[in-house]
Amino acid sequence: MLRSTTAYATTRSNHNMSILVRPTVPSKSSSGKKRLGKFDEARLLTDLANMRDDGVWNFRKRWDLYAGRSNDVLIRCRDELQLLWRQAASLIDSEWRMTEYQERLFDVWHEQPSGASLEETICEDWLTQEKGGLHVDWTPKMKGIRPDATSLPKVLAWACLMHAEHLAVCRNLECPAPYFIASRKDQRYCSQECAWPAKRAAKLKWWHENRAKDAQERKTAQKKRPAGKGR
Secondary structure, eight states: OOOOOOOOOOOOOBTTBOSBOOOEEEEEOTTSOEEEEEOOHHHHHHHHHTOOGGGHHHHHHHOGGGTTSOHHHHHHHHHHHHHHHHHHTTOOSTTSOOOHHHHHHHHHHHHOTTOOOHHHHHHHHHHHSSSOOEEEEEOSSOEEEEEOTTOHHHHHHHHHHHTGGGEEEOSOTTOSSOEEEOSSTTOOOSSHHHHHHHHHHHHHHHHHHHHHHHHHHHHHHHHHSOTTTTO
């Protein structure tokens, strides 16, 4: 259940200092030695948000860092992430069917007196779910806080802050994976394939409207033509 919250600020004090730093994850090189690899937080967000109830096994297989977490925990995190995502995209509406858990979360947030946003409330709750999970980098070139890649709740809070301005939901209701990171703020569809039906409908509408207009103009012109002209 969500707790009451205080503001969680992210700031940039100058060009080489950020409070948000991308984590690294242990991986193996071709020689078998462990090395630090890049962490694809955008892929994690979209994989989890688009995870179906029967797709938990596939998520664990792709993200073995979280293989030890139960189905219930992963589905709960997904529900929280989807709720945050749709609120950030201003797409919590009657067309979206919430789970029972999402409805409870939304009601608790709506009734709390703190005035915090839903996104802030969910992120604050993620930050308090597990002890530790945060690291400080303090070097001449970078000073900031980064999450432990194995702490899923803290990674989710960090990743949502990193991509807050580009959390988008595909407007194609048939899209199998509607949650995506947009490349621009006004992007409505996750791909050209999803955008095509809407583009086709718009073109047909334009064609019908203009064809009808042209036909009416020709009909009006014929009525105004003097009798016998053109014979």
